[in-house]
Amino acid sequence: MILNVNGSRHEVQEGTRTLLEVLRDDLGLVGTKEGCGVGMCGACTVLVDGRPISGCLILAEQVVGKEILTVEGLEKNGQLHPIQQAFIDERAFQCAYCTPGFILSTAALLNENPNPSEDEIREYLSGNLCRCGSYQNILKAVLRAHQRV
Amino acid sequence: MNPIKFLEPTDFSEASSLLDQYTDDAKIIAGGVSITLMLQQKLISPSVLISLGRVSNYDFIRHDQDGLHIGALTKLRDIERSDIVKKFCPALAHTFSVVGNVRVRNQATIGGNLSAADYAADPPSMLAALNARVQVQGPEKKREISLGKFFLGFYTTALESNEILTEVVIPNLSSSARAAYHKYTSISAEGRPCVAVGAVADFDADGKCLDLRIAVGAAVETPQRLNSAEAMARGQILTDELVAAIAEEYSLRLDPLTDVRGSAWYRKEMIRVFVKRALQEVRNDR
Amino acid sequence: MIGESVPMLDSLARVTGTLDYMINLRLPNMLVGKIVRSQSPHAKLLKVDITNALQVPGVIAILTGADLGANAFYGAGIKDQGVVAVDRVRYVGEPIAAIAAESLDAAEEAELLIDIEYDELPAVFDAQAAIQAGAPTLHEKFPNNIFKHAKLRHGDLDVAFAEADEIFEDTFTSPPAQQASLEPHVSAAQWDGERLTIWTASQAPFMVRKTLSEIFGIAPEAVRVIVPPLGGGYGGKGHIRIEPLAAAMARKTNGRPVKFALSRAEEFVTVTKHAASITLKTGVKRDGTFTARQVTLYWNGGAYADASPLLVPAGMVRSVGPYRIPAVHVDSYGIYTNLPPAGAYRGAMSSQTTWAYESQMDIIARKMGWDPLEFRMKNLFVSGDRFATGEELRDVHFVECLEASAKGLGAPSSPALLPEGEGKRGRGYGVMMKSTVATSKSQARLKLTDDGMVTLFTSTVEMGQGGHTTMAQITAEALGVPLSAIKIIGPDTAITPFDSTTSASRSTSMMGNAVVAACGSMRKKLFELSAPLLETPPDQLRTKNGFVVANETSISFGDILKRNNLNELNEAGEYSTSLGLDPETGQGVSTPHWHQGAGAAEVKVDTETGRVTILRYSAASFAGRVVNPRMAQLQNDGNVIFGLGPALMEEIVFDGGQPTNPNLADYSIPSIRDIPVELTSICIESDEGEMHGIGEMTLPPVAPAIANAIEDAIGVRIKDLPITAEKILRALREKSQP
């Protein structure tokens, strides 16, 4: 079974496993985290053909032939993605376990809606949970990122 | 443990034949949200998964003289964002926009959502109020089921064990009809609905209600409509008193359940409030 | 450096997903661990048969109670909890066995083949039911199920109540809740002969070391505890959790490491927030002063004492409140029940106690006709007052905290801010006073190398609070080096020195002072070594930017070492406090300093549904001296947002001891759409400039401030957390139909 992840093709073992398991266990892409296992927290957010999906709720077999982007695929030529930089600039994390998920959701949001209002950001990101409660700074980071992206 | 066979038929009739062949050992996987959840929690252990991922041409949204047609494999997110749906019935687009979170909506399909028959879901009550029907494919024949007869109980539908939902059809609304969907979350804004109310009303030129359909979901096992309450509106102006009386009828007659999102007592109260609010919205929107 | 908002040192790793959390740990030959848990809340174990499970291919070893020695019990103060259950289980989810296997699939297959036979015993789940005569006893040593009774006796209560014009008696409750760090508990263990290495997501590495050395009868130095950055802790990782089990399992695998990572559902049966019932009886005079307060606290400790023997007395101190009250008696009971063990939950015990005393403040104020804000101001402690423990209070800033948060609310909301729909607005306030750990020690070690680089060895756990960045900033300032020259190592008990724990907001103060002490020694050493080179007496030297500076000349730290033929310099620093209370009277000194915080809420209540919207929230904490303003703001904001959970939504629901909502779909934690429309927070600093931790201060006031605002809005009083829409609506109905 071949998966396209972050622009390269990876041969992975057949079998019914979640995309999250395959990314972490087979491909060593551990930036994607499991938080709740039921699609609620967004720590396992990855982009599948540009759309945010919960890695814990989708089987690897379902995404064969699709383009998968994880947090590891965001940097270009050793340069942080502007959203990553905005998260640093606005101190938009504490324990940061949720951060890759938030960053990927933000990437998808800004792709769909380059100029989101604060309400639209809240709505779009409301499925990503941050237990440390860094939400205010995350909002600021998204607003800052959209000026840059 | 034996590996699960992952089959990818290319059309519904093949999928249905496979389902017929493997019976209880097989599960259909469309978007995969509920099946993956159950697999993860080890509540099911099928030997075969029949994926609809290779079935093409069923992620459509189209409008014709019969009404709005939505292919079973259409993602909730695409319905929510569809200009056709927004034009056809803004409340319907809204209903899909409040399901779970954006990730779930990107993955879940309308067919899967309805077939899972989760009581704490959003689309069923709005679709029931819209008199939607579903087309299903068996190994030999297709048939149509009205949504009012589709949900039989918790996680249980009128689908035979070898049938698959292929399309949802929502009859045309008259240009004077208005619809509203009210989702009430009682705990976190992110939660599933405590009460869900879909309402559709049609009015004549004088503002008299020609037809009213209200389906209450999430608080009850399956979406519930009350003919007695709907009939109260026919030929009447929806005054505050009448709205209150209809809301009261729903509150009185339905027998809600208790779960973490609210007790039966509270849900009775919320049914009254949200039937009222949905009715006010359709009335005021006119 | 102190006072600058530098980004967290490892920010890059945090935004690229490359931070080495425990969950990512992979070791050569590592096995997967899986815990087999009790389905019964209380039963004798008649049989735990692993014969068939051992036959599953890929299963390497299975641990059961039969493997355990007499010392395989642990707990802070009361060693009542077995590494796995021996002969008897006392809560649903208690570990009965553990499996080490090549894969999770194999372990899960084996789990189904373990044959467990229970002989059911009667169970009790409510703390007050558990102390009634005839209730089932959980541990024979404590026949009435009370494992801890902490007492505070200050003044003559009867006389003081007799002086009161009004006496108020109210009971407030909090349910069990879960810390719910997004990273679960994860521990891995490996034995090399009689030496044990354990990697664990823990807030207390040295507590883990001590406990494991006692359980396995080896020297503390034979246990190496390594703690990577945590994906959140919030008290849930503050004590011993799955480390003993991981270590005992690894003892059976011939030197292969075993890693246990809990599922979300397992988290809910691993540690919880204490359910509590708190009764406050308070005597008040017509002039608005207090005469007496009697507090009775029932803490549901769950089936094992865990950290409760420390927390129940802390809860006693934290239950009195920040007000001048001449006579105070407190009885704080830790009680066994057949629920999972309870432990610290961010703002430990204060989250429950502040709920009680700050709710009652408004009840009193309203009944006696005072403005709740003025009533507080009138009675709040100021520096020089004495607390109920007899200790004198210094550096007290409750009034400033409350003033600042009230002011932060600003003028009442403009209608434009209000979402549509029916609703009534109200405002409420809360203040909290919390002790930190009375007796604890922090040590820091500094290494300076001849390239001018400084390494700080510290056992402060980085769990997202920015502890390591804070220590680096303190080092930079105290030593006079640029931040870029500092590297932080730890915690690793083999190389980093002792620290009691990273909890109770103690690190900035305790470890911070240890770092300052180490820096002082290092500077002294550098001055001695450089004085001859700079031809200036040591007492006329200072450090700046990695240089020792005299009047006209300077020399870099690296050059000082080189010129003295030294490769490195090592200096250590220590800071400790040894305080405490008399066990019979609760008199003494309970804390090195007091945590002080306040909050003000403006809410809107939908009177048809009972649903509350937090329009504005303004929080203030006393920080002494802020090390990193933006990180401090994150901690303050984060506390308020975290606090919305227990205030409005969080409750583990048990049915017959079985949690029915152990997942984040049915157990809600605050999302970005649940936070206040406007949220501001500030840190109060003082001239004395002591550095304080601020990891919890703005959390405990959240629930009472909201409840008080609700009463202000609609005239109903909720006394049971969480404040759900349903409870509000019910109260409204009861009020309208007396």
Add this chain to the structure above:
Amino acid sequence: MQINDSFVINAPQDKVWEFLFDISKLYQCVPGIESAEAMDDKTYRGKLVIKVGPIRSEFGGTVTLTEVEAPNRIAGMLEGDDKSSASSVKATFTGTLTPVDGGTEAAFQVEANLRGRLAQFGGPVITATAKKLTAEFAKNLRAQLE
């Protein structure tokens, strides 16, 4: 969790009682039952398949009667487990037969604890399933007795 339900059968109380204590007849009426046997006059062993939507559980276990007061009342306990979902159920129950107009009212009260993975379904699904099984049982019983 409490599950209480009742139904009326148009048959005399003695006849109903007799029927319920004849396991071969009872077997015909219990929905989803796969096997049942009497170990002695107080203990029964059996296997029951329960389906809720896509989830199929197979509970094997025993029923032990602790009180038998013919033809009015029984009480007992039930223990069973479903290996595949690592779930178990423990329950105590009482059942009563009361003569009413036109027949016999059968009523039961169950205090049940469902444990393991299935427990996450929570009260509403489990009580509704119990009610459905009861209704089906009542229907089958009526078909046999009326």
